[in-house]
Amino acid sequence: MENIISIKDVTYTYPDSEAPAIKNLSLDIHSNEWLSIVGKNGSGKSTLTKLIDGLIECDSGTIEIAGQIINEENIWEAREKIGIIFQNPDHQFVGATVEDDVAFGLENQGVPRDKMVKEVNEALKMVDMQEYKTRDPQSLSGGQKQRVAIAGVLATKPQIIIMDESTSMLDPNGRKTVLDLIKRLRHEQNMTIISITHDIEETQLSERIVVLNDGQVVKDDEPKSIYDLGPELTNFGLEEPFSSQVASSLRDTIKLPEGYLNEEELIDNVWKSFSKM
Amino acid sequence: MNKLILGRYLPGDSLIYQLDPRGKFLITFYFIGIVFLANNVVSYGFLLLFVLFAVYLSKINLGFFLRGLRPMFWLILFTVVLQMFFTPSKTPLWSFGILTLSKEGLIISAYIFIRFVLIIFVSTLLTLTTTPIEISDSIESILKPLKAIKFPVTQVALMLSIALRFVPLLIDETAKIMDAQRARGVDFGEGGLIKRIKSFVPILIPLFVSSFSIAYDLAIAMESRGYKDGEGRSKYRVLSWSMRDTLAAIVMLVITVILLFIRSY
Numbered sequence: 001m002e003n004i005i006s007i008k009d010v011t012y013t014y015p016d017s018e019a020p021a022i023k024n025l026s027l028d029i030h031s032n033e034w035l036s037i038v039g040k041n042g043s044g045k046s047t048l049t050k051l052i053d054g055l056i057e058c059d060s061g062t063i064e065i066a067g068q069i070i071n072e073e074n075i076w077e078a079r080e081k082i083g084i085i086f087q088n089p090d091h092q093f094v095g096a097t098v099e100d101d102v103a104f105g106l107e108n109q110g111v112p113r114d115k116m117v118k119e120v121n122e123a124l125k126m127v128d129m130q131e132y133k134t135r136d137p138q139s140l141s142g143g144q145k146q147r148v149a150i151a152g153v154l155a156t157k158p159q160i161i162i163m164d165e166s167t168s169m170l171d172p173n174g175r176k177t178v179l180d181l182i183k184r185l186r187h188e189q190n191m192t193i194i195s196i197t198h199d200i201e202e203t204q205l206s207e208r209i210v211v212l213n214d215g216q217v218v219k220d221d222e223p224k225s226i227y228d229l230g231p232e233l234t235n236f237g238l239e240e241p242f243s244s245q246v247a248s249s250l251r252d253t254i255k256l257p258e259g260y261l262n263e264e265e266l267i268d269n270v271w272k273s274f275s276k277m
Numbered sequence: 278m279n280k281l282i283l284g285r286y287l288p289g290d291s292l293i294y295q296l297d298p299r300g301k302f303l304i305t306f307y308f309i310g311i312v313f314l315a316n317n318v319v320s321y322g323f324l325l326l327f328v329l330f331a332v333y334l335s336k337i338n339l340g341f342f343l344r345g346l347r348p349m350f351w352l353i354l355f356t357v358v359l360q361m362f363f364t365p366s367k368t369p370l371w372s373f374g375i376l377t378l379s380k381e382g383l384i385i386s387a388y389i390f391i392r393f394v395l396i397i398f399v400s401t402l403l404t405l406t407t408t409p410i411e412i413s414d415s416i417e418s419i420l421k422p423l424k425a426i427k428f429p430v431t432q433v434a435l436m437l438s439i440a441l442r443f444v445p446l447l448i449d450e451t452a453k454i455m456d457a458q459r460a461r462g463v464d465f466g467e468g469g470l471i472k473r474i475k476s477f478v479p480i481l482i483p484l485f486v487s488s489f490s491i492a493y494d495l496a497i498a499m500e501s502r503g504y505k506d507g508e509g510r511s512k513y514r515v516l517s518w519s520m521r522d523t524l525a526a527i528v529m530l531v532i533t534v535i536l537l538f539i540r541s542y
Contacts, residue, residue, distance in 0.1 A: 050497070053501050055497055055500060055501060076505065077505060079501065082500075083502075084498075084501045085396065086494065086497070086498055090446055090491075090495060091491050091495055092495065092498035093442070094439065094442070094495070094498070094499060094502075095438075095442075096408075096409070096410035096438055096442055099513070100410070102516065103459075103513035104499075104502055104504075105502040105503055106511070106513070107510045107511050107512060107513055108502060108503035108504050108507050108510055109503055109510055110511045112511060113511060113512065113513065113515060116513055117512065117513075118514070137442070138445050142359035143465070145506070152502065153502075155501070156502070196418060198434065228472070234503060250338065266355060268452055
C-alpha cells in the first residue's frame, strides 16, 4: 500500500525540557487507512501531530507527506493536505458565525469569494449543519461545534484528517455523531484518518493501532492483537475493552479460547459452552 | 455582563438593518457631531423629530431605546442639575448662596438633556441594528487607507473580531473560576470595598493564565488551517454599498443644511 505519511527517525525536544518528547520515531501511515495513536499523557501523541503538520520543526529525521519531505519552503503546501480537529471545540472556532468559521481556511488560501460560498455550503451539507449557517458558536452544542470544525477542515479538501482527541470533551451523543460522520466521510472522500485517543470504542473503528510510550512506538498492530494485551492496556492510557473484561472474569468458570474476543465472538462462545454442558 | 456587551444587537429586519454598516457607522458619528450645531428650540425639535423618525423606520420598540438611557441615568441627572443651578443670570427666579435658578438655566439644562437623548438614541440605533462583526468589518473598511502608511489593517480587524468572539468565552471562564473559588470558601459579596476588590485578585490571575492558554490553542488551530500573516487572504464577508446608502448620506447632508439654516435664522 502507498504511504501518505512517512516518518523517519524523528527526534524532537521541547525548548524548555531536557528529555526528548519524541525519540528516533519511525512510522509509515498508509493512504486511506484509519490509524489510532494511543498512549499515556505525555507519551508524545500531540507532539507527533504538531510535527506532522509542521507546527514544530523536528530536531533530526525527516517527515514525508504525499511523497514530499517537508521543509520550511513547502510547509504551507503540505499543510493544505492535512486538516486537524483539536480537542476543545471552543478553542478552534475562529469565525463569528458558523459560515465564517468554515470559510476561514479558504480565506487563508485566497480562494475567490464565489467559489468560497459554494464550498462553504457544500462542506456544511456534508456535516449536516446547513441550517445553522448564520448561528454564532455560543448557541451550538459541543458536538455541533466539532462538526463545524470538521466542515472547516473539509472545505479545504485535505487528504489527511488528524483528530487530536477531538471527541474527548463531548457527551456520548456528540461523540457518536462525530465518529459516524468521520466514518462516512472517510469512504466518501477517500481520506486518511489519524485519530489520537484514549477512547477504546474509537480505536475499534480503526484498522491499526500504534501505541506510543516515552516518545517511541512500542506497539504497532491491528486492534485485535492490541486488545489481546488485556489489562496491560491501562499502562498505555487505554481501558480494556468491555468484552475483554467480561472474558477475563469468565475464564475461571467457562473455557474460552485464548486471545481477544469481540462482543459477538464472546456471546457465541458463551452460549456454545452452555449448550455443551 | 454578557447582555451588556454583546446582547445589544437585536435581530430584526427593516430599512435601518439593511443599510451598509460602514454608512451607518459613519452617519452615526457624523450625527453626533452635528447635534452640537443645534442652538435653539426649533433646531433641537427638528433633530429630535429626525431621530424619532429613524427609530420608527427601524421598527424597533421605543422601549429598547429608553432602556439605553438607563446606564447613563446618573450622568445625565448630574449634568442637567449642574446646568440648572449653576448657570449665572441677572434675573434669577430663585437663588440661595451660589445656587441660582433662572429661566436661562432651565432652558440650557433642557437642551443638554435633549442632546443626551439624541446621542444615546442614535448610538443605540447603531448597536441594535448592527452585529458586532459588521461593526468590526466597517472599521476595517474605513481604516483601509491607513494601509498606505503600513498600518496592519487586516490584522487589526481580525484581532477585533477574535476579541469579540472571545468575550463570551472569557465570561464563561470567569464564572467557572468564581465557582471554583467559592467552592474553596471565598465569599465575593462580603466585606467592604477594599476587601471585595481584593477578592477579585484570585479570579484575575487564573483568568489571565487561561486566556493565554486559549490564545495558544487558537494560534495553533489557526496556523494548522493555513493562516499566515493576513496578506494574500480573500474575504468571505463582503459589504455592499447600494443606492439607499448613498440616499442616507444625502439625507444627512440635507439635514445639516436645514440645521445651519435654522441656527442662523
